[in-house]
Amino acid sequence: MGDASIIVDKRERNLDIIEGLSGSGIILRFAQLPVGDYVLSDRMCVERKTVRDFDSSITNSRIFDQLDRLGRAFTKPLLLIEGDENESMMNPNVTLGAIISIYQDYNVQVIRSKSAADTVSILARLAEREQREKREPRIQGAKRAFTDAQWQVLILSSIPGIGPKIAKSLISHFRTIKGVVSAEPGELMEVNKIGEKKAEKIYEVLNAEFIESDG
Numbered sequence: 001m002g003d004a005s006i007i008v009d010k011r012e013r014n015l016d017i018i019e020g021l022s023g024s025g026i027i028l029r030f031a032q033l034p035v036g037d038y039v040l041s042d043r044m045c046v047e048r049k050t051v052r053d054f055d056s057s058i059t060n061s062r063i064f065d066q067l068d069r070l071g072r073a074f075t076k077p078l079l080l081i082e083g084d085e086n087e088s089m090m091n092p093n094v095t096l097g098a099i100i101s102i103y104q105d106y107n108v109q110v111i112r113s114k115s116a117a118d119t120v121s122i123l124a125r126l127a128e129r130e131q132r133e134k135r136e137p138r139i140q141g142a143k144r145a146f147t148d149a150q151w152q153v154l155i156l157s158s159i160p161g162i163g164p165k166i167a168k169s170l171i172s173h174f175r176t177i178k179g180v181v182s183a184e185p186g187e188l189m190e191v192n193k194i195g196e197k198k199a200e201k202i203y204e205v206l207n208a209e210f211i212e213s214d215g
Helices: 015-025 052-059 061-075 094-106 117-132 149-158 162-173 177-182 196-207
Strands: 003-007 026-032 044-050 077-083 109-113
Touching: 003 015, 003 109, 003 117, 015 026, 015 117, 044 052, 044 061, 044 117, 052 061, 052 077, 052 094, 061 077, 061 094, 061 149, 077 117, 094 109, 094 162, 109 117, 149 162, 162 177, 177 196
Parallel strands: 003 026, 044 077, 077 109
Antiparallel strands: none
């Protein structure tokens, strides 16, 4: 086969990775990708986060929207977390819970990378392996309008500990977002996989008075 190629999001600014891939013989093409950072084949795309980026994206729940769209566009979506785990400012249990949710609820595989050089090696090997099967990189996942049902699931999925599967169960049980908001903890527990602690957290988030922080 010829040299492997990767489509790189043109907003990618990590020159160590770009120069490393180019120096390893990978042919790079740049485009504004609708999802992900590196397209390795027609079915595989990688979203790359540094440890600190990952922390931030958990806090604001942005990671779950990104990976939901990534999983809809590619059948082999990957999240690559780059850097020393000790750099994380998150509680390890929160990080672990997020990674488990990413795999179980979004079907996204998580790969750890120690450094930019490690990331280069991982991306190059994955691209070469994919393209041995003549799976050329192809941009997927053009933005499209969400249906009302998709928006409902996305809204509920942003609650800590609630992935798309539980969100779908909630909206199916209560029929509307308003019905979920109006439910008492005991009623929320009638939904499969929602225990007392999770029910209380959902109730707390949906009914807490908004107080804007100074930060």
